[in-house]
Amino acid sequence: MYVAVKGGEKAIRNAHRLLAHERRGDRTVPDLTLRQIVEQMALSVARVMAEGSLYDMELAALAIKQARGDLIEAIFLMRAYRTTLPRFGYSEPLETAKMLVRRRISATYKDLPGGQLLGPTFDYTHRLLDFKLAAEGGEVPEMPELAQPDPQEMPRVTDLLGHEGLIEPDVPEHTPESADEDGEVGDLTREPLSFPAERDIRLQNLARGDEGFLLALGYSTQRGFGRTHPFAGEIRIGEVEVEFFAEELGFAVPLGRVSVTECQMINQFQGSAKAPPQFSRGYGLVFGQGERKAMSMALVDRALRSRELGEEQGAPAQDEEFVLSHSDNVQATGFVEHLKLPHYVDFQAELVLVRQMRREWEERNRQDKADAQEAAE
Amino acid sequence: MSEAQDDDAAPREAGDARRKNVMALLARSDTGRLAAAWEALTNKPGYRTVRAPETGLVMVRGRAGGGGRPFNLGEATVTRAVVTIETGETGYSYALGRDRKKALYAALFDALWQAPRHRGELERSLIGPLARDLEGADARSRAETAATKVDFFTMVRGED
Known part of the structure; x- marks a missing residue:
């Protein structure tokens, strides 16, 4: 049971004021702009959008600024x-092959x-700190090299392998195993x-x-807890058009592009009664x-398919209830961090209980000792 | 569906495809450029806002494996608007982000593009140049990426 507490308004107000002051930091240092965050902290922005489950770079930058760079706090702000x-409504599914x-x-x-x-x-950088970036005014890098692009299409690797039948194909429409009854x-x-x-969820x-x-x-799956023998079949990063079917227009309207990362993990599969040996x-x-x-997600997605593929289960990454119930950092942080809120009444109740248990324990001990003494004499 | 409607379907679809292309360009343009194009129009029509710019969410979907069953990836902010211009055409806009001004201009240009008396000027002054610039930016991005193309080769190590 949680019993509400009252009071502390003034302290809370002042704490928030102090927070705003600390957030700003040294006032002689220029204030960060959202544009600077979007441009130069792009991977933080990406993470906040992905886990905040909301694509909007400027909002993600604002959340990062407000959260003083605490990305989970920023993700929480996006969700709120x-x-x-x-x-x-819902967009048309992204066509990552057209990225x-x-x-x-x-x-x-x-x-x-x-x-x-x-x-x-x-990749292939030496992971040595680059002190040129520390210089006041920063380093102005060279413009990127240009080359003639390959006019060939860039099919997804999994679509290339598909026709050999050695890799399981995508199942575009729902089948009894892959979807709810209503699709x-x-x-x-x-x-x-x-x-x-199901897999969509x-x-x-x-x-x-x-x-x-x-x-x-x-x-953990790579180290043997639910081994799936993965290969990174393909990783692609880029921009994809989003389309939204507008009822009033009768066609799918292009909304602009979003940047995404896609990973196709290809895993060994021995085959089962239902399916021949092939890559899953x-x-x-x-x-x-x-x-x-994206790579971690692909590994865990494959591990969670163990039930569907008839594999032996038991590793943490294969336990969908364990994985899916604990993956959300907003839920997780809410439950972990609520422990710091006042629990005075709860604790008082437990204190009374422990005192009583202690009294009984001491009483029993005394009694046991007395009994032992009596027996010895 | 009657036969007459079926006969109309092909040209209407072709028209929709061209309009869709224009809407895609408007959605990717920046507000400043749309505002400048509106100001530069020689004969701006009067217009009425049917649905004021409104920001909401679209749940973006992906497909399992890239080509399989759809799933919900995450939401995106989207702003939309509807306007009617004095010659009767109704313009719609939908674009990622929360820019209300952009939504209004994009809806206006969608309406103008549908109006025979405005389309020519609009194509010349905005749509054509916008298409070229965006294609140029894509070409530049492709060229930058192409310069990072790598040819891995495998080597036999040790003796067999």
Whole structure:
């Protein structure tokens, strides 16, 4: 039971005022602009959009500024903001095969149509601090090198392999195993999580799930807790057009582009009574440039398919109730952090109980000692 | 559906596809450019706001595996507006973000583009140049990315 407390208004007001002061920091240092955050803290912005489950760079930058760079707090602010807006509807599914690609690599095929494009990556950097960036005024980097683009299309790697029948295909329409009876797409913002959860719900949950939590779970599958033998079939980052079917117009209206990261994980699969041996797959898709998150999501998505694929279960990453119930960092932080709010009455009640238990214990001990003494004499 | 309606369907779809293309360009444009284009119009029509610019959310969907069953990825802010210009055409706009001014201008230009007396000027002054600039930005992005294309080769290590 939680009993409300009253009072402390003045202290709270002053604490918030102090927070605003600390947030601003040294007032002789220029104030951060949202544009600076969007442009130069782009990967923080991406994470806040992905886990805040709201694509809006400027809002994400504002949330980061308000939260003093605490990304989970910023994610919380985004989630709270979205509840103030009406929902117009659902977009047409993104066509990631038509992405304006900024980066695209495959760890399984070195010669693939459209080629391997490293894009703006930390890979192959030496991870040495670059003190040129510390200089006042900052470093002005060279303009990017240009080259003639490959006119070839860039099909998704999983679509290339598909025709050999060695990799499981996408199932576009619902089948008895893959969908609810009515074929509706589940939506966690409308319906609370329930189990067993189908893949649409699982993917939505993972897409907004905490990067650190999914990274740890994905890592655990690699280390043997629900091993799935993964290969990064393809990672692509870039911009995709979003379309929204407007009833009043009778066609799908283009809304502009969003930046996303997609990961196709290809995993070993021995085959089962139902399916021949072939590669199975895990999928990751997140807003913005979030390669680590997309890869982790794909690993965990594949682990959560163990039930559907008839694999032995038991590792944490395969336990959908465990994974899906604990992936959301806003829920998690709410429950963990509520412990610091006043629990005085709860604690008083427990204190009374412990005192009584202690009295009884001491009484019993005394009695036991007395009995032992008596027996010895 | 009657046969007459079926006959209309093809040209209407072609018209919709062109209009959709214009709406895509307007959605990707920045507000300053749309405002400047409106100010520069030689004969601005009178207009009435049917639905004032309104910001809301669209739940963006992906597909499992890229091509499989849809799932809900996350929401995006979207702003929309509807206007009618004095020659009777109704313009709609939908664009990512929370920019109300942009929504209003984009709806106005959608209406103008549908009006035969305005389309030519609009194509010349805004739509054509906008298409070229956005295509130029995409081409530049492709060229920058192309310069990072890598040819990995495999080497045999050790002796067999």
